[in-house]
Amino acid sequence: MLQLENGPRSVDVGGYRLHCEVVGAGAPLLVVHGGMGYGHRGFRPWLDGLGRARTLVYVDLPGNGLSDTPADYEEWSEVSRLSDALHRLRRALGVEHWSVFGHSFGGYVVQSYALDHPEDLDALIVSCSTSIMDHMDESMRQARIASHSEEQFEAIRANLLVPKSSDEEFDRITAQVRSAYFADPDFLGRDVPMPSGGSAAAFNATLRVWDNSDLSARIGELAVPTLVLGAARDWTFPVAVGARRTHGLIAGSSYHEFADSGHFPYVEENAEFLEVVTGWLDRDDEAHRGDAL
Secondary structure, rough: OOOOOOEEEEEOOOOOOOEEEEEEEEEEEEEEOOOOOOOHHOOOOOOOOHHHHHHEEEEOOOOOOOOOOOHHHHHOOOOOHHHHHHHHHHHOOOOOOEEEEOHHHHHHHHHHHHHOOOHHHHEEEOOOOOOOOOOOHHHHHHHHOOOOHHHHHHHHHHHHHOOOOHHHHHHOOOHHHHHHHHOOOHHHOOOOOOOOOOHHHHHHHHHHOOOOOOOOHHHHHOOEEEEEEEOOOOOOOOOOOHHHHHHHOOOOOOEEOOOOOOOOHHHHHHHHHHHHHHHHHHHHHHHHHHHHO
8 A cells, every 4th residue: 555645735627736735644534624715724734643553645626725826716616527527536646545524615526526436435524515506595594504693694694606707805804703603612713713714706716617517317326335524503514304314315325413513523623523434434344344355
């Protein structure tokens, strides 16, 4: 098994470069952020604990973080452009195959990746996500409950899921709504810094992709071992129409729901999150070893 050297790197995937950060040792686990707009930095340091048993490959998706923005990025509207970038990244790194973790919008991207390039994956983890973006009414109902003021809810309802004209506007709206993403809003500021330096172009690309977001007709084709994670107080992807439904669509998938978290259970219930993910990956490894005997 190829052991990737820890540290940052910029990887040519054909026409542009993706930024990666490699942490840990063991079998590789690609970690794909949501958003889009801020890159992988929101995962750290909370997911670094997985590096005790896995080589984590944090990636900034095209146009995010320190990755290049492709020349035709403003025309991107299909999730396949993102899943293909991950496929080219694996080949460029020289990794034969890997497990893949995706959170939020990243969970949707990795589902597409698993469908388009199943030969790349040992296992799939889909965290606080969905297979089809058709639940805005329920999300807004839950957002009203999660919001800490009428002004915050109005910012979510009217200003969040619309194209942003500038990076400054993107950061400003994010700051207005961010605390509603946590069951315990004290995590924001105390343990979680407020994001800044985001990319409106990357966020706008997310909105274009969501317009073509239905994987539900294909997701039953998945044969890779899959863990689906949900959070009971996540208004962005309410579990009844998000994680639980995705679990039901993927035959043989495992499911775990975090009872006391909003959209970021890897922050709010970090110890349980690391235990669940590591335990499931270890069991999947043992199953593969058994199949090989």
